[in-house]
Amino acid sequence: MATCPTLPFDEKQWIIRIRRIFDDEIEITDDQSISIFDVPKPLLSTRPEAYMPQLVALGPYHHCRQELCDMERYKLSAAKRAQSHLPGTDFQQLVDVFTKLEHWIRAHYHRHLNLSNETLGWMMAIDVSFLLEFMQTFSKNSNQRTLQRIPSRMSHLVDPSRRTSSHSMLLRDIVMLENQIPLFLLLKAIELRCSPPQPAQSVLSSMLIGFFQEVSTLKGTGCPCTDINQHDHLLGFLYSNMVPRCAEESHGATEEAGDELCHKHDHRKRTLNSVAESLVKRGSKLVSVITDFMVRILLKFVANLPCLSVLTQPIEQLTQQASEPSGSPDVQNKNVTPLLEEIAVPSVAELAYAGVSFCPTVGDLSMIDFSSATATLHLPVISVDINSEVVLRNMVAYEASVGSGALVFARYVELMNGIIDTEEDARLLRECGVILNHLKSDQEVAELWNGMTRSVRLTRVPALDKVIDDLNRHYSSCWKVKIRTFVKAHVLGSKELLGCVAVALIFLFIGLQLFCVTRGCVPASYGMARRK
Numbered sequence: 049m050a051t052c053p054t055l056p057f058d059e060k061q062w063i064i065r066i067r068r069i070f071d072d073e074i075e076i077t078d079d080q081s082i083s084i085f086d087v088p089k090p091l092l093s094t095r096p097e098a099y100m101p102q103l104v105a106l107g108p109y110h111h112c113r114q115e116l117c118d119m120e121r122y123k124l125s126a127a128k129r130a131q132s133h134l135p136g137t138d139f140q141q142l143v144d145v146f147t148k149l150e151h152w153i154r155a156h157y158h159r160h161l162n163l164s165n166e167t168l169g170w171m172m173a174i175d176v177s178f179l180l181e182f183m184q185t186f187s188k189n190s191n192q193r194t195l196q197r198i199p200s201r202m203s204h205l206v207d208p209s210r211r212t213s214s215h216s217m218l219l220r221d222i223v224m225l226e227n228q229i230p231l232f233l234l235l236k237a238i239e240l241r242c243s244p245p246q247p248a249q250s251v252l253s254s255m256l257i258g259f260f261q262e263v264s265t266l267k268g269t270g271c272p273c274t275d276i277n278q279h280d281h282l283l284g285f286l287y288s289n290m291v292p293r294c295a296e297e298s299h300g301a302t303e304e305a306g307d308e309l310c311h312k313h314d315h316r317k318r319t320l321n322s323v324a325e326s327l328v329k330r331g332s333k334l335v336s337v338i339t340d341f342m343v344r345i346l347l348k349f350v351a352n353l354p355c356l357s358v359l360t361q362p363i364e365q366l367t368q369q370a371s372e373p374s375g376s377p378d379v380q381n382k383n384v385t386p387l388l389e390e391i392a393v394p395s396v397a398e399l400a401y402a403g404v405s406f407c408p409t410v411g412d413l414s415m416i417d418f419s420s421a422t423a424t425l426h427l428p429v430i431s432v433d434i435n436s437e438v439v440l441r442n443m444v445a446y447e448a449s450v451g452s453g454a455l456v457f458a459r460y461v462e463l464m465n466g467i468i469d470t471e472e473d474a475r476l477l478r479e480c481g482v483i484l485n486h487l488k489s490d491q492e493v494a495e496l497w498n499g500m501t502r503s504v505r506l507t508r509v510p511a512l513d514k515v516i517d518d519l520n521r522h523y524s525s526c527w528k529v530k531i532r533t534f535v536k537a538h539v540l541g542s543k544e545l546l547g548c549v550a551v552a553l554i555f556l557f558i559g560l561q562l563f564c565v566t567r568g569c570v571p572a573s574y575g576m577a578r579r580k
Contacts, residue, residue: 083280186258228281268410396473
């Protein structure tokens with residue numbers, strides 16, 4: 049599927065617009081940052097249907113796609129119903145208001161909009177009317193749900209019970225990056241409809257709160273901030289309330305400063321964990337030294353036994369690995385920018401084998417933490433349903449497009465992608481309460497995370513990188529893991545050792561035969577056969 053093709057270039061209209069700009073008839077808004085982008089091609093090529101609307105086009109990017117034209121009559125119906133709520137019952141008033149704001153509207157879009165002012169005003173007025181009719185189904189105030197009566201023939205699209213498949217498709221379409229509409233237009237439309245006793249900001253806030261509770265994948269993040277001065281559109285509203293500001297500001301700072309900023313509200317828990325960790329390390333240091341010494345002596349003794357000299361080299365490698373500090377040089381070097389393929393972390397099942405437990409936490413991404421003292425990985429509770437993949441993918445695309453900071457949310461997606469490989473991994477996280485699965489099976493959850501695309505550029509997020517490094521360090525230092533790795537690499541994968549075992553078994557069998565012959569324990573039938 050392709051995006052909306054470029055409209056024919058009108059030279060006269062372009063010259064007229066440029067002259068109006070130079071004559072100061074059109075204001076250039078340099079202080080308004082671009083917020084509605086094209087999805088980066090590396091992401092779009094992986095799963096186009098997750099980024100391109102399948103049912104309705106909102107805004108100019110996909111307006112002229114032929115397969116979305118069927119929704120035009122529903123949008124026009126919503127606009128006509130909105131007209132009855134406008135003063136003077138004239139929809140042209142709303143169009144005129146949007147036309148006067150056309151320079152603010154254009155400033156939000158990354159792509160040049162080759163549309164006349166009047167065309168842009170009508171397009172936005174119709175789309176905003178339809179979007180408000182849909183958004184009122186999320187309002188928490190029952191009095192505000194009567195803002196616009198929804199006819200029965202549209203109940204399959206705008207469903208207050210939110211149970212129809214078309215409603216879910218529409219919900220996915222309105223969170224897509226290329227299908228966004230500036231939030232200030234919704235506020236302007238509500239201001240023209242509502243009477244003074246019912247402030248427009250209050251009406252919109254009620255809709256946004258219900259929308260956030262319905263769409264947000266992270267549960268327990270609290271009441272979202274609904275001030276439209278801080279949000280450009282619905283996707284930006286979701287992102288800013290799901291991704292903590294402290295995690296974004298930690299980019300470029302030291303690891304300790306970033307952790308202190310992001311986990312300030314959880315200072316007591318971190319203090320207790322650090323004290324417990326120091327006590328455990330001091331208490332186990334002596335035991336670790338004694339254990340390593342005894343294991344080395346035992347392994348050296350086994351390696352010096354006859355017929356087992358083939359084990360000398362791998363055993364030396366194992367003891368040398370045990371004496372080296374955990375973690376590779378690349379992991380310990382904090383100044384190295386991570387490569388995409390460096391996101392290597394054990395799966396949930398492997399971490400559980402190494403003694404790691406998983407604890408669900410209530411909050412945003414700043415709550416992700418690994419306690420070495422208790423071997424516990426704290427992860428925020430995430431709800432997974434049929435809309436989650438589109439929400440996650442478009443938030444990653446928005447984050448990659450909007451700013452120069454750290455890709456915090458993309459790093460979180462990479463972490464979940466790394467630890468969830470199989471159905472077993474998804475099941476373990478579901479059973480411990482980290483994942484609330486509303487899909488048909490755990491296999492679908494695993495496929496969702498495995499299909500997620502990684503970030504489109506390199507980044508470091510100190511808090512999350514520390515969690516990844518600590519997980520790898522804990523896993524690699526576990527003796528169960530070291531022994532299993534040693535057996536796979538040097539026992540099951542060694543032809544020389546298998547040959548040695550085969551020779552030993554042959555000599556053992558021959559020895560048993562000689563013993564039986566000399567002791568006279570050979571069966572009578574065997575003896576008669578020998579005499580014949």
